[in-house]
Amino acid sequence: MGSGNWIVDNLNSALGTWSEKLAEIWTLLSTSPENFKGGGVWTVILNINEGLKAIGYALLVIFFVMGVVKTCGSFTELKKPEQVLKCFVRFALAEAAVSHGMELMTALFTVGQGMVTTIMDASGLTALSTAALPDEMVAIIEDVGFLESIPLWAITLLGSLFIWVLSLVMILTVYSRFFKLYMATAIAPVPLASFAGQPSSSIGIAFLKSYAAICMEGCVIVLACVIFSAFASAPPALSDTSLAAATIVWNYVGEITFNMLVLVGAIKMSDRLIRELMGLG
Numbered sequence: 001m002g003s004g005n006w007i008v009d010n011l012n013s014a015l016g017t018w019s020e021k022l023a024e025i026w027t028l029l030s031t032s033p034e035n036f037k038g039g040g041v042w043t044v045i046l047n048i049n050e051g052l053k054a055i056g057y058a059l060l061v062i063f064f065v066m067g068v069v070k071t072c073g074s075f076t077e078l079k080k081p082e083q084v085l086k087c088f089v090r091f092a093l094a095e096a097a098v099s100h101g102m103e104l105m106t107a108l109f110t111v112g113q114g115m116v117t118t119i120m121d122a123s124g125l126t127a128l129s130t131a132a133l134p135d136e137m138v139a140i141i142e143d144v145g146f147l148e149s150i151p152l153w154a155i156t157l158l159g160s161l162f163i164w165v166l167s168l169v170m171i172l173t174v175y176s177r178f179f180k181l182y183m184a185t186a187i188a189p190v191p192l193a194s195f196a197g198q199p200s201s202s203i204g205i206a207f208l209k210s211y212a213a214i215c216m217e218g219c220v221i222v223l224a225c226v227i228f229s230a231f232a233s234a235p236p237a238l239s240d241t242s243l244a245a246a247t248i249v250w251n252y253v254g255e256i257t258f259n260m261l262v263l264v265g266a267i268k269m270s271d272r273l274i275r276e277l278m279g280l281g
Contacts, residue, residue, distance in 0.1 A: 005138075005141060005142050006153075006156075007141050007152050007153065007156045008133060008138050008141050008142065010156050010157075010160050011133055011156055011159065011160060011253070012133055013160070014159070014160035014163040014164055015133065015163065017163070017164060017167050018163055018166070018167050018260065020167075021167040021168075021170055021171045022170075022225065024171060025170065025171060025174050025221070025225060026222075026225065028174050028175070028178070029116055029120070029174070029218050029221060029222050029225075030113075030116065030117065030120065032109070032113060033045075033109065033178065033181050033182065033185070036178055041182060042182075045182050045185050045186045046102070048186040048187075049101070049102055049185060049186050049187075049188060049189065052186070052187060052188075052189045052190060053098060053099070053101075053189045055189065055190060056098040056101075056189030056190055056192065056193040057095075057098060057193070059190060059193040059194070059196075060091070060094055060095060060098060060193040060196045061196075063094070063193055063194050063195075063196040063197040063200045064087070064090075064091050064094070064196040064197055065197075066197050066199065066200065067087075067090070067196060067197025067198045067199055067200065068087060068197075070197070070198075070199050090195070090196065090197075090198070091196055093195060094192070094193060094194075094195035094196035094204075095196075097192040097193075097195050097204070098189050098192050098193050101188040101189055101192050102185070102188070104188075104192075104208075105184075105185045105188055105211065108208070108211055108212055108215055109181065109215050111215070112212070112215030112216050112218060112219065113215070113218070115216065115218075115219050116218040116219055116222050119219060119222050119223060119226070120222060123222075123226045123229075137248075137249070137252060140245050140248055140249070141245065141249065143245070144245045151246040152245065152246055152249055155246060155249050155250050155253060156249075156253075158253075159253035159254075159257060162257050163257060163260065166257070166260045166261060166264045169264055169268070170263070170264045170267055173221075173264075173267050173268055173270075174221060174267065177214065177217050177218065177221075177271075180214045181211075181214055181215070184207075184210070184211050184214060185211075188207075188211075191203050191204050191206075191207035192204050192207070194207075209278055209279075210275075212278070213271065213274045213275050213278050214271070216274050216278075217270045217271050217274055219274075220266070220267075220270035220273055220274060221267050221270050224263055224266035224267050224270070225263070225267075227263075227266075228259065228262070228263040228266075231259055
């Protein structure tokens with residue numbers, strides 16, 4: 001229910017939107033692709049993955065032949081039993097990777113999701129704290145006269161707009177992680193077929209490392225949210241109450257939006273941080 005003061009209600013509305021997006025992120029981080037949006041998208045991805053297996057099998061043969069040509073200097077080497085066995089084992093493993101690529105992708109995500117769950121449980125947080133204006137700030141704003149409230153309107157509009165934009169950027173970043181998971185899972189048979197040839201196997205290795213990095217992005221995101229929650233548990237202190245109301249509100253809004261900007265920046269850089277840690281550049 002509104003307080004009856006436009007400035008207070010507008011700021012509380014922006015902070016409420018921020019809290020809703022944080023709560024949604026907390027839920028998304030513990031959601032598997034199979035259950036995301038009721039599982040309808042996952043069903044489509046499974047169908048695409050199954051359809052691309054035919055292309056994967058065709059590429060399997062091509063990569064295998066290319067690998068044999070490049071690794072064997074002559075057909076004489078190919079007549080050696082150990083060389084034939086080596087080629088056969090590589091082809092069989094690559095064929096298994098293409099056939100059971102979905103199980104491999106699911107196993108990698110399960111490991112990443114287990115790390116996210118462990119971090120959540122270790123943090124002791126069941127949900128992220130809700131942001132709201134402190135009572136002292138509400139009292140200061142409500143005691144301001146009409147003329148003095150004019151600069152507060154400008155501060156409120158600017159601060160609220162900034163908070164709304166940060167909320168959208170933050171939630172879009174988390175949603176994009178699911179899109180990357182879906183797209184990588186859908187095309188998995190194609191890069192996994194590269195394991196059939198030794199020269200082309202680097203393509204498959206890079207793909208698996210990239211997929212693992214996407215799965216582990218959730219760890220960085222949940223860590224950023226946990227750290228922000230620790231900051232948010234102690235709201236910004238009010239500045240000297242002898243200052244003008246507009247200055248007090250400006251200092252408060254500036255500090256809280258700075259904290260939000262730090263969280264959004266950490267979430268935006270989660271993929272870059274993981275890729276650097278895993279040596280993906």
